[in-house]
Structures are given as structure tokens and as C-alpha cells.
Amino acid sequence: MSDGTLYDKVWENHKVTELPNGQDQLFIGLHLVHEVTSPQAFGMLRERDLNVAYPERTFATTDHIVPTQEEKRKRPLEDEKSEEMLDALETNTGENGITFFDFESGKQGITHVVAPELGLSQPGMTVACGDSHTATHGAFGSIGVGIGTSQIRDVLATGCIAADKQKVRRIEIEGSLGEGVYAKDIILKIIQELGVDGGVGHVYEYGGPAIEELDMEGRLAICNMSIEGGARAGYINPDETTYEYLRGREYVPEGEAFDELVEYWESIKSDADAEYDDVVTINVDDIDPLVTWGINPGQVIEVSEPIPAPSDLPTQTEQEAAEQALDHMELSPGDSMLGYDVDVAFLGTCTNGRVSDFEVAADIIEGQQVPDDVWALAVPGSETVRKECEARGIDQTFIEAGWEWRRAGCSMCLAMNDDKLGADEVCASSSNRNFIGRQGDKDGRTVLMSPAMVAAAAVEGEVTDARRFLDDGPSDVLAADDVEEVAD
Amino acid sequence: MSGENHITEVSGTGVPIPGDDIDTDQILPARFMKEVTFDNMADYLFYDARRDDDGEFNDHPLNEFEGANIAVVNKNFGCGSSREHAPQAMMRWGVDGVVGETFAEIFADNCKSLGIPAATADKETVTALQEWIREHPDGDVEIDVEDETVTYGETTVDVDIDSSMQEALVDGIWDTTALMYSNMSKVEATVDGLPYVESDE
Numbered sequence: 001m002s003d004g005t006l007y008d009k010v011w012e013n014h015k016v017t018e019l020p021n022g023q024d025q026l027f028i029g030l031h032l033v034h035e036v037t038s039p040q041a042f043g044m045l046r047e048r049d050l051n052v053a054y055p056e057r058t059f060a061t062t063d064h065i066v067p068t069q070e071e072k073r074k075r076p077l078e079d080e081k082s083e084e085m086l087d088a089l090e091t092n093t094g095e096n097g098i099t100f101f102d103f104e105s106g107k108q109g110i111t112h113v114v115a116p117e118l119g120l121s122q123p124g125m126t127v128a129c130g131d132s133h134t135a136t137h138g139a140f141g142s143i144g145v146g147i148g149t150s151q152i153r154d155v156l157a158t159g160c161i162a163a164d165k166q167k168v169r170r171i172e173i174e175g176s177l178g179e180g181v182y183a184k185d186i187i188l189k190i191i192q193e194l195g196v197d198g199g200v201g202h203v204y205e206y207g208g209p210a211i212e213e214l215d216m217e218g219r220l221a222i223c224n225m226s227i228e229g230g231a232r233a234g235y236i237n238p239d240e241t242t243y244e245y246l247r248g249r250e251y252v253p254e255g256e257a258f259d260e261l262v263e264y265w266e267s268i269k270s271d272a273d274a275e276y277d278d279v280v281t282i283n284v285d286d287i288d289p290l291v292t293w294g295i296n297p298g299q300v301i302e303v304s305e306p307i308p309a310p311s312d313l314p315t316q317t318e319q320e321a322a323e324q325a326l327d328h329m330e331l332s333p334g335d336s337m338l339g340y341d342v343d344v345a346f347l348g349t350c351t352n353g354r355v356s357d358f359e360v361a362a363d364i365i366e367g368q369q370v371p372d373d374v375w376a377l378a379v380p381g382s383e384t385v386r387k388e389c390e391a392r393g394i395d396q397t398f399i400e401a402g403w404e405w406r407r408a409g410c411s412m413c414l415a416m417n418d419d420k421l422g423a424d425e426v427c428a429s430s431s432n433r434n435f436i437g438r439q440g441d442k443d444g445r446t447v448l449m450s451p452a453m454v455a456a457a458a459v460e461g462e463v464t465d466a467r468r469f470l471d472d473g474p475s476d477v478l479a480a481d482d483v484e485e486v487a488d
Numbered sequence: 489m490s491g492e493n494h495i496t497e498v499s500g501t502g503v504p505i506p507g508d509d510i511d512t513d514q515i516l517p518a519r520f521m522k523e524v525t526f527d528n529m530a531d532y533l534f535y536d537a538r539r540d541d542d543g544e545f546n547d548h549p550l551n552e553f554e555g556a557n558i559a560v561v562n563k564n565f566g567c568g569s570s571r572e573h574a575p576q577a578m579m580r581w582g583v584d585g586v587v588g589e590t591f592a593e594i595f596a597d598n599c600k601s602l603g604i605p606a607a608t609a610d611k612e613t614v615t616a617l618q619e620w621i622r623e624h625p626d627g628d629v630e631i632d633v634e635d636e637t638v639t640y641g642e643t644t645v646d647v648d649i650d651s652s653m654q655e656a657l658v659d660g661i662w663d664t665t666a667l668m669y670s671n672m673s674k675v676e677a678t679v680d681g682l683p684y685v686e687s688d689e
Contacts, residue, residue, distance in 0.1 A: 014682070016668075016671055019664075025674075037572065037573075082522060085524055149572040150598065151601060197590065296509050414569075433511075433513070436514065442536040
């Protein structure tokens with residue numbers, strides 16, 4: 001049992017009572033709502049003749065189904081089913097007095113991008129949303145949990161969820177990242193080490209020098225993928241970086257009220273002598289950029305490493321999963337991912353659709369041209385991100401390099417809009433999941449990587465080490481040709 | 489709470505769905521979530537795995553074991569997206585209970601919300617059950633939620649059911665909205681203690 005961690009303190013502050021089934025009733029300080037998982041919940045609420053208990057703690061945006069092409073963002077939406085979902089969200093939020101960041105608001109975007117940038121996500125909160133990547137908000141030092149639709153009904157009706165307290169695993173990240181290696185690489189490394197189900201029964205507390213060095217956007221990318229490691233939530237203790245980020249944001253109080261909040265935020269940090277159920281240490285001093293080679297986010301290697309042979313893997317489970325992955329990806333043991341042909345480059349999502357992600361990618365693609373046979377898609381995580389990128393001219397860098405510069409949404413992460421992979425296509429993606437069928441076609445193939453690596457893959461039309469494009473990158477970076485020579 | 493909410497056992501016939509890390513994108517592909525009700529979800533259950541390139545049913549277990557109501561799965565079942573559409577689709581297809589090696593947590597939470605017991609057992613136990621079902625597609629399988637056992641043929645094996653899930657199902661208190669709604673005055677007291685929530689005054 002953990003003791004004195006941020007998780008313990010925030011849990012205690014939000015615990016209403018213990019329920020007869022042994023679970024805790026936990027108050028949710030911020031409830032985020034989107035169009036896909038909420039209409040059924042509002043329906044259940046109506047069936048029971050209940051109202052939304054805390055509309056002022058509830059915020060909605062639309063992300064999963066929205067078209068990202070400028071000309072298609074007109075109401076009614078061309079796709080009838082999408083229009084029906086958007087219409088339902090509009091009605092449900094309107095009838096219940098819930099703030100909805102719709103197209104006209106200029107703030108529409110992915111829940112996990114919008115809430116942080118508006119200052120809705122703050123340290124010491126509990127955050128829930130009908131989306132597994134709610135873990136993202138833990139970057140501020142909150143407990144963010146993804147919930148199902150019946151639980152959305154719970155939060156709407158009572159402001160609470162029924163939940164079991166989890167164990168806390170501290171993941172200490174030592175060392176410091178080399179040039180061209182990013183937060184995304186850290187989280188892929190963690191999932192590689194601990195497995196896609198390694199976090200079941202746990203929340204992850206990320207800490208250590210490499211985490212403390214990260215800016216908020218890097219921290220958001222790490223916490224975002226906690227769920228890919230099987231953890232129920234992931235968080236980072238708040239610090240000056242957190243407070244500096246929050247200062248002046250739209251929903252963050254100013255002056256004395258801010259200082260009072262900082263006192264609360266300081267009080268909920270894990271104690272120096274906090275007890276954890278488990279502590280894991282990972283050093284990132286020498287890691288290269290990582291890429292997935294398989295069909296879950298744990299099937300990942302540093303880009304210059306050979307793909308493992310199933311027979312070399314420790315368990316029968318992993319061996320069978322590797323066989324299936326190699327078959328789907330059309331890869332063989334010992335192959336390098338360097339030189340793996342890419343048809344689509346997708347930059348965006350709640351993992352890596354923030355301004356710094358486009359900034360990093362723009363540095364790489366500047367002056368380069370996407371080959372004709374590559375479809376490169378840049379989709380800002382929110383309209384605020386888009387406007388900021390446009391104000392800084394980042395969009396022009398993308399457009400000049402042959403990318404499509406789109407409006408905000410989830411897009412090709414899960415392909416609920418028009419942006420889908422074609423059969424057999426390979427996508428270099430900054431998203432969080434490489435599951436079969438995830439990007440809209442059951443034969444499509446997804447390779448997860450950092451935004452810099454996506455940008456480099458777009459330029460080359462194949463998986464490549466992005467550090468080759470960095471002026472100050474390391475000099476010993478391998479290219480695809482080098483690997484073939486080694487193989488010869 | 490009315491008696492109909494008590495779930496002490498589920499019984500019927502089984503369907504093995506083999507494979508580790510089966511994610512909710514496979515169980516219910518996202519492109520079929522564009523509906524504002526769960527009514528049609530059974531049609532989309534394991535859509536890509538159950539159909540060949542022409543959209544015809546293939547030899548997927550869900551096609552072979554039609555009418556089954558106990559799904560037997562392997563490790564980390566239901567990982568990935570939080571979508572309740574996945575267990576909703578299983579329930580609407582006919583699944584009343586699941587036995588597996590392990591479940592992803594949000595998926596297990598969703599099962600509880602729907603009154604679907606999710607029991608776990610070790611790999612050998614689960615594999616033996618899957619094998620038995622293949623050999624006895626019409627054989628009776630029963631999950632006893634109270635005793636935490638699964639009985640098939642002449643065999644009874646111990647399984648684990650998460651204690652809060654067990655309590656909720658057996659006592660008929662898995663409707664968490666009703667449970668929590670009765671504590672609204674306590675909720676107010678908790679909220680008053682939170683510095684980030686502005687009071688109404």
C-alpha cells in the first residue's frame with residue numbers, strides 16, 4: 001500500500017465515502033465530454049429523470065468524428081452519422097448548461113489538448129473523461145482516469161465515480177536525453193521495459209531528472225500513454241515548470257487566488273519519504289529514437305536495433321504475439337526498421353499534436369520535399385494550436401514541404417472521420433496505438449514514433465533516424481544503407 | 489435495490505476467443521461507433537476478425553459458437569480504448585459472463601457497470617476451459633459468482649472475481665449511479681473542502 005504519494009493525497013481529498021461494495025466514491029473535479037462516448041450516457045440520465053450535478057465542472061469539445069478539411073467543417077456535416085453525434089452533443093450540453101467548445105468557439109480540439117491549454121487541468125484535481133487517454137492530465141499532478149459510458153452517466157448524475165484505489169509504481173527516469181530524442185521515446189522505452197500490461201493494477205508516478213527536465217508538453221506526451229502500458233493513470237508531481245505553464249491561462253485564477261492554489265499544489269506533492277508499492281529505474285542517457293515494429297505499443301525497438309526473433313522472447317505469450325506482429329507488418333526477425341517504406345506520415349493526436357511537436361517537425365522538413373508517393377498530414381490537436389502555429393509561420397513550412405495542413409481533430413489516430421489508411425498502407429504516426437485496424441483499415445500498418453521521426457519519415461518515404469536532419473545531432477547515426485551493408 | 493439486480497451465477501454454453509492483448513479496437517472497431525445509441529453494436533462485434541474480404545462470416549469462434557453466452561479469453565483482454573461499446577457489443581451479442589487470464593481495468597469496470605461478471609484464472613485453467621469448449625460446444629458452463637468457481641462438464645475450478653465486482657453483482661448494487669446519488673450531501677461536503685472549486689455564494 002502506497003503512503004504519502006500525490007495519488008494518496010489527491011484520492012483522500014476527493015473521497016466522498018466508502019460504498020457498500022468496498023469501492024470509494026470519488027468526486028471528479030473536471031469532467032471532459034466528447035461526442036462519441038457521451039450521447040448514450042445523457043440518454044440514460046434522461047431515462048432516470050436526473051440532472052447534471054456539476055455542469056460548471058463539466059466541459060465539452062468535439063474531436064473524434066470531426067472532419068479536418070477546411071471545406072468540410074460546415075454544418076450540417078456531410079456525414080449524417082457524424083452530424084447526428086455532433087447535434088446530440090450540442091443539444092445535451094445546451095440543455096444542461098455545459099460549456100461546449102464548438103467550431104465557432106475557436107477553441108475546439110482534442111479534449112486532452114484543449115483542457116491543458118485552457119488551464120482547465122490543474123494539479124491536485126481528479127479528471128475523468130470517456131476516453132482512455134485521460135491519463136494525459138496527470139502531467140499536471142492530477143489523477144486522470146478514462147471511463148466507460150455508464151461511468152459517464154455516474155459523473156453526470158453525481159459528480160463522482162466509484163473506484164478502487166490502485167497501487168503506485170514510481171518510475172524513476174535517470175540520465176538525460178540526447179539531441180533528437182524526446183519524451184515520446186521515454187514513454188515507448190517504459191512500455192518496452194514494463195510491457196503493455198505491466199501497469200495493470202497500478203498508477204504510474206513518473207519522476208527523476210529526465211522527467212523534471214521536460215517541459216509541460218513533453219510531460220503530457222508521457223502521461224498520455226500510461227494507458228498503453230496498462231496503468232490506470234500516470235502522473236508527474238507539479239513543480240515550477242507546471243506553475244509557470246499555468247500562469248495566465250484562461251481558466252486559471254490570477255493574483256492572490258493563484259498563490260493560494262500554488263499552496264494547495266505544493267501540499268499534494270509526494271512526500272520525500274513517500275512509500276511506493278514498487279519502484280523501477282530506467283536510464284535514458286544512451287537511448288536512440290524508438291519505433292514500433294509490431295501491433296502493440298510494447299513491440300518497440302531503438303531504430304537502429306534489429307527486430308527480435310520470436311524465439312528469443314522470454315514467454316510463449318510474447319512469442320505468439322511477435323509471430324502475429326511480424327506476419328501483419330510483413331517483417332522478418334533481424335530486419336531493421338530503417339528503410340521500412342512509408343506511404344503516409346501522420347502528425348497530430350492527443351499524444352503529439354501540440355505546438356512544440358509541430359515546431360520540432362518543422363525544423364526537420366524545412367527546405368525538404370515530401371516525395372509524390374507519400375501522403376503527409378499535419379493535424380493540430382486544437383484550434384488554439386493551429387492558430388499559434390499559423391501565427392509563427394510553422395504552417396507555411398509544412399505546406400511548402402508538401403504537407404496537408406488541416407484543422408483540429410483526432411483524425412487518423414482512430415479514423416472516425418475521412419482521414420483513413422488505405423489497405424496495406426504503412427503510416428509513420430505520432431499517435432499512441434498501432435493496433436490492427438486502428439487507422440481505418442484492417443490491413444493498414446502503423447509505426448509509432450516521435451514527431452521528429454514522423455517528419456523525417458515523410459521526407460525520406462521510409463523509416464529513418466531523424467537525427468540525420470539535425471544540425472547538432474550526433475555524427476554516428478545509421479542510415480538504411482548502412483544497415484544493409486552491415487547485413488551483407 | 490430490486491431482486492433482479494442480483495447476479496449470483498451465469499450459465500449457458502461457452503465461446504473461446506483466443507489471443508493475448510485483444511484490444512477494444514478489435515472488439516469494436518472505431519468506425520462503427522458513429523451511433524448515438526448502443527442498439528446496433530452486436531452487428532459490429534469483432535467485425536474485422538469475423539468477416540472475410542467480401543464481408544461474409546468466416547470461421548471466427550463467434551460465428552461457430554453462436555448462441556454461447558460465456559466468453560473465454562486470454563491475457564490483457566479489452567486493453568486500449570475505454571469504449572463501453574466493446575462490452576456493450578458483447579452483451580448485446582449474448583455474452584453474460586467472461587472468463588479470462590487478465591482483463592484491462594477500464595474494460596473490467598465497464599463489465600461491472602453492465603452486470604457482466606469477469607472472472608480470472610491462470611493460463612492453464614483458461615486454456616483447458618477453452619479446449620473443453622471446443623470439444624463440447626453444447627456443454628454447460630457455469631460461473632458461480634458467489635463461490636468464485638467455474639463448472640464445466642464434471643470439472644469445477646476456482647477462479648478469482650475482483651471483490652468489489654463480486655460484492656456489487658451478488659448484492660445487486662452494481663448500479664453505481666443509484667448508490668452514489670444517495671450520498672449527495674456528502675459530496676457537497678467533499679466539494680467544499682476543495683480549494684479549486686469556487687463556492688456558489
